[in-house]
Amino acid sequence: MAEPLRFVRPIAASTSSEVFEHLRALIVRGEWLPGRRVSENEVARSLGLSRTPVREAFIRLRQEGLIQVYPQSGTVVSPIDLGEVEDCQFLRETLECRTVALAAERCTARDAADLKRLIERQLECCAPGREAEFVAADDEMHRRLVAISGRTAIWRVVRDAKAQLDRVRHLSLENPAWIERNVNEHRRIIARVVAHDAGGATQAMRKHLRNVFQSIERISREHGEFFQQVSAGP
Amino acid sequence: MAEPLRFVRPIAASTSSEVFEHLRALIVRGEWLPGRRVSENEVARSLGLSRTPVREAFIRLRQEGLIQVYPQSGTVVSPIDLGEVEDCQFLRETLECRTVALAAERCTARDAADLKRLIERQLECCAPGREAEFVAADDEMHRRLVAISGRTAIWRVVRDAKAQLDRVRHLSLENPAWIERNVNEHRRIIARVVAHDAGGATQAMRKHLRNVFQSIERISREHGEFFQQVSAGP
DNA sequence: CGGCGACAACTTGTATACCAGTATGCTTGT
């Protein structure tokens, strides 16, 4: 038998994983709008693959709540559930406010330099047409703050919640000034973290997340067509 | 084309989902110990199925971090990563302490009755050999508290974190008195929730979760063989 | 005796074929 598994492994990305990342990005960036009908066959054809890797990607997307599969009938990009969006905001605020406080306590000089570099990168994205880059940098900064806090496993959860929120954000092409305001808020957070001011960092983070959520709520009101009412189970 | 999807849907559980639930339970309950080698073929044979539904279950297990897949080589039940366990505890404490406070504010008379019934059920499980029932009732109570808080989407996250923690718990057949102590702590939490005492509920929950974590830490020290050191990557 | 190499037996990844259920739209009977 081929028993042991002592892999120091590189772990090549499989086709299936690539498809998953690709489709996930399409959904989060709003290129596949909520409610859109999709099918394994169609995607497989368009990518020149068999159904298998596409199907495996679908399974993961379903588990993350990004699509809804109705056997023998069809699959749709999940409509946005306002209650779930609010829960995601609650989750983010709860977790990131605590991790950013930890990050403030543990932040080293090297971390501080990294964070400042990330802010620079965000500033460069304050040009029209570079929103996608900013979103990536935004993700990276939040991820980095969680990493500095030492609770690395938390990121996975925050990332999934953030995806749901970003999905709403992408329903609307926002005012370009939006990026600048975000960078400023990020700067305030980083300043408190670098200064080892846990309380200040928490407040800055909370304010930032609430501002983001405010625009999400506005967008929700403007795009009711993508939302679904949902059972308020017992 | 078969377009609309107006499914009021029953959504029959697929074989694949049943396999997933089954394997997940095996891992969480410690019947499949950390580090154990498993293979899609072997499971498929033993369940009298083809590889397909088993493989799909594996994909979901991997996504939840319960197994590690090494392509062309093999699959193992995830060794326990102490850092990740600590993160799960952090996550649970952070989230459940907040949701239980919300639950205290929102708890209705009907909710209170349900909670008391759940406590009764737990009391009945204070007999030897009924640990499994207690664990189920424990899960149900924590789930219910989150539900009462109104942040239903949070449960998914808490559940996954709890699974990692329960996995460690099941490494050791604990002293039966353990159940009784847990029920008492649950009772204290419920009492504060029913009394609409958000602060008290938070404190009771925190104390409960920390006690649970204490035994997890003890078990960790006693069963180093199932643990792995992990890279603290940047 | 020790190291190296081909082979065999396994692993997971991908492609294909078939099954059962569902929505569409046309046909057919009234």
Added chain:
DNA sequence: ACAAGCATACTGGTATACAAGTTGTCGCCG
């Protein structure tokens, strides 16, 4: 004209076949 029903083309779920990679065994050769 209209309604019932059936054919059809789609859906996702499952089974099977093949491809590609890894590992341990075993035998050969130095």
